[in-house]
Structure formats: C-alpha cells, structure tokens
Amino acid sequence: MGAPIQLTALQWAPPQFQGQVRDLAVRWALEEAGLRYEIKLSGDAARKTAEYRERQPFGQVPVYTEGDIELFESGAIVLHIAEKPALPGHHALLPADPPARARAKAWIFSALNSLDVHITALCDIDHWAPTEPWGIARRPQLEQMVRSRLEILAAQFAHREYLAGEFSVADIMMIMVLRALRHTTLVTDIPALGAYRDRCEARPAFQRSLAAQMQEYARHTPPSH
C-alpha cells in the first residue's frame, strides 16, 4: 500500500454549491481506484490563513496529501490518481495504449479549459450577479456559448459511451464540470448529454462520493440555514 491519503474539503457549502465543490471529483477518482482516504474539513476562516495559503495559494479546496506529496488543483489531483497502476478488481482510470492515454488526458484539459471556463462564467452571473445590469446584458451571449460547447461535446457520444471509449478520469472531470449547470436545463436539453451524465452518475463510486460530501454538509449546517 502507498502512503496515507488525506483530502481537504469544505465543512459546509451553501445549498446552490452542494454536490459541486471540486473535492467531489477527487473523492470519485479515489473511490473508482479503490484507494482509502481521510477527509480533513476546512471552514471559511481556516482557508484565509497564511498557513492554508502556503498549501493552496488561492485559498480553495481540495488540497491532497499523500506522504510527502502535496497537491492542489482538482485536475492535477485526479490525473495523479489516474496515473497509479489499477488495484486488483478495480478499473484503470486511463487507457494503457499511449495515444489513447494522451487523448484521455486531453479531455481532462478540455473539460476544464474548453467547457468549465464558459460554464463558470455563466454560473458566476447566476449566483453572484443575477440582477446586475452587466450580468443581465452579458448572460444571453454566455448561454449561447455554453450551448454551443455542449452541442460539440454531445457530438462526441454519437459513436462512443465515454470520452476515451471506456469510462476514464476524463469523464470524472467532465461530469464535475457539467454538474455546475444543474440549476439550468442546458444539459438535459441535449438528450445525448443528459444520457451521458446519467450513465456516469449511476456509477456506485460516484454515488458513494456524493453521499460522503453531502453528509458533511448536513452535519455542519449553520443554524441560519
């Protein structure tokens, strides 16, 4: 067995962000890989401390430690987990064939850089600036951009069930990104994409990781909620 794995997650998130905080992707990858991990919960004040910023310069979660290795950035962490040799009885999270492996990794970057960047811009308006004049003026263009990117993504599933053929870490990152749109019908408006999401989210490892994240939030709900 390798060094013990510890993951930093939020102890609570407002309802609109629950089930979307990025430690979910890391929990999911660890569950798929069959790796045990310990959760370290962090509150808002703790993430502003110099000590925390030393580990995560942008004050976010997740932070991942494995012995001497300490990582941040959910994309980098899930890639790190996926590169480990698969444990007996567990499915590899990256294809073995080098070109297929490079393509699967490219889809992690696509999820984050060709989709998430536009999806986050749209969600930022919906969550933080829905009544601001700039948000109202900007939103239709962004929604159009997101729709266009989602259509292109959906076209990938015309001939395959998952981004890299078989289920892989690329699907974990893509689903993590798509989950931010749950307050809209943008994903379900495209049947092939809705079906892809359902297929991935039906996996027991996803269900376990979502339940684990939600359980902490339920336990730490502030009195005002």
Add this chain to the structure above:
Amino acid sequence: MANIRVTGFKWVPPFAQGLVRDLRVRWALEEAGLPYEEKLLGHGEQNSAEHRAIQPFGQVPVFEEGDLTLFESGAIVLHIAEKSPLLLPPEPGARARVITWMFAALNSVEPHLLALAALDSFFAKEEWARLRKPSALAMAQSRLTGLAAGLGDRPYLEGPFSAADVLMTTVLRFIKHTTLVTEMPTLAAYQARCEARPAFKRALEAQLAPFAKYAPVAA
C-alpha cells in the same frame, strides 16, 4: 521519430499576436529540442469540417505526431513535457507538483486574466463590459496576488524551470496590455526571467513571422 506538426494561424489581429496558444506548444518544443513543422490556417479555416474533425471546438493549436492527434494546449504541453526531463522532472513528487502548477496556470489564473483581456478587446465598446470591469479587475488582481505569494522568492514555480513556467508565462502575457504584472515586482521579474530564455524568443518569432507575411492589405 515521427514528424511533429503544430497548427497555428496565418494571421490574427494585432491584439492577439504573440498570445495565440500555439506559442506555448512551440516554446515547449523548443525547450525539449524537438523539431516541428507548422500548419497554418487561413481566415475561417478553423471552422472547416476537416479542422473540426481534429479540433472539435474549432481552435488552435492542434498537435500531430504519427498516429497521435491532440488538442488542448495544456494537454499538448504535458505530452511534450513527458518526453523532456527539463520540462517535467522524473521524480514522482516533483512531477506531480509541476503538473499541479500547470493546472493552476490554466484553471486558477488564465480564466480570470482572459476575462479581463476580453473586456478590453472583444467587448471594449459594450456598456456591460464597462460595468463588469471593476469586479473582473479585482478578481484578476486577487489571483495574481495568490500567484505571487505561491511563487514567493523562488525563481520558478517548482524547482528549476519547467512546463509549469511555460504555461504560467504565456498566461501572464494575456494582460500585457495592462500594468497589472509590472506593478508586482515578483511577477514582473518572473515573467522577464522566463521570457529571456532563447527557446521562448525562438517560439515567439516563429509565431509572429507568418503574421507579417500574411498581413491583410489595408482597405
């Protein structure tokens, strides 16, 4: 060894020159000492069915090497770095940390700098862009502050120069029309240190050369 081919543009408007993302791929290839040829797309060709078949989002760069076709500049730089210990150290801990900073460049810094740059270029005449600017500027500054603290007094993001610095430097270039980086001595020195590398200069010249050659004749 398979021939490497990188797709870029024949010409882009002046504000985008020196910023197109094939720059980071050319730079990584120059650092790794890997020769490559370029394939240049003319106006509108990025939307052709032929190009969309290898880059579904209609963008550049595309990287071709034998049977392998890759898109996403971050994935391409990672792929090149995996061939070069100079860009990605072999020791597992250091390697994972460099990859962390690669993702940080592309996901924690780039989106906010690009959002600001877009307000100043594509959307400069829009009223909503004027209203959006203060909050976008504050976000970009907050991420630059995090980056400067993360860099601390080290010359590079993680150990010696690496693929993380290739990506972060090209990300910082997106706001070269502002004084945001030059106002922060740590970051200004970092960017200057990285851009002083001969491989960067060769990559930049290689991107810019076609723009001069294919510049549209003013109407």
